[in-house]
Amino acid sequence: MLTLGVLASGRGSNFQSIIDSIESGFLDAKTAVLITDNPDAYAIERAKKHNIESLVLKPRDFADKNAYYSYIAGEFKKRGVELVILAGFMRVVGKALIEQYRNKTMNIHPALLPSFPGLHGQKQAADYSVKISGCTVHFVDEGMDTGPIIIQAAVPSYHDDTEDTLSERILKQEHRIFPYAIKLYSEGRISVKGRKVIVNVGRDDALLINPPF
Ligand code: GRF
DSSP, X not given: OEEEEEEEOSOOXXXXXXXXXXXXXXXXXXXXXXXXXXXXXXXXXXXXXXXXXXXXXXXXXXXXHHHHHHHHHHHHHHTTOOXXXXXXXOSOOOHHHHHHTTTSEEEEESSOTTXXXXXXXXXXXXXXXXXXXXXXXXXXOSSSSOSOEEEEEXXXXXXXXXXXXXXXXXXXXXXXXXXXXXXXXXXXXXXXXXXXEEEOOSSOGGGXXXXXX
C-alpha cells in the first residue's frame, strides 16, 4: 500500500477526491499526514473527518525557505511517505523537499501545461480565449509548473466562459485524473526518463488524455 503525504493550502477538494478514491477502494494507498501552510485551510477539516493527522507549518516560523522545506521533508520521511501530493499548495516548493522526493512529488495544475502556468490558470485560459483547456498532473521540479507531465484531461472553453465557469468544468476533471495518476504510480506503471513520463497502461497511451472511467 502506497503511503501519501499531502500538502494543501485551501479548500482541499482534490485532497477529498483522493480520500474518496482510497475509501472506495479505487486507490490502494493511505494518507499519513496533511501539511498545510494555512491555519484556516478547509483541508484541515477534511483531514479531521477522515482521521488523518494534520500539521500547520507556517513559513514565517522558519529561518528561511530551505529550513521550511527540510523540515517538511523530515516530517514526511518520519512517517514513511513515499509519494508527496500537492493538492492546491499555493507555493513554489523548495529544493530541500524536491531533492528528497524527485519524481515522487505530484502536482495538479488547472490548465493544459505548458500553457498558462502559475496562478489563475483558468482565468489566463478564459482571457486568452483558447477553445480547449483542461488540467495537468505532473511531477514537480524546481520550476513553476514545469515538471514532467504524467496525465492531462481536456475540456472545451467557450467564448462566454468566466473564470468560475471554466474552473468548475476543469475541477471535475481534476478530481478524476489526480487519483488516477496516483493509482498508476502505486501500480508501478510510471517511469520517468528526463522530462518524458512513460505510462504503461497496457494499451494505447492516448487513452491518458481522457482516462477510461
Ligand atoms: C485546483 O484548481 C488545483 O488545480 C490548483 O489549486 C486548486 C486547488 O483546489 N493547483 P482544491 O483546494 O483542491 O479544491
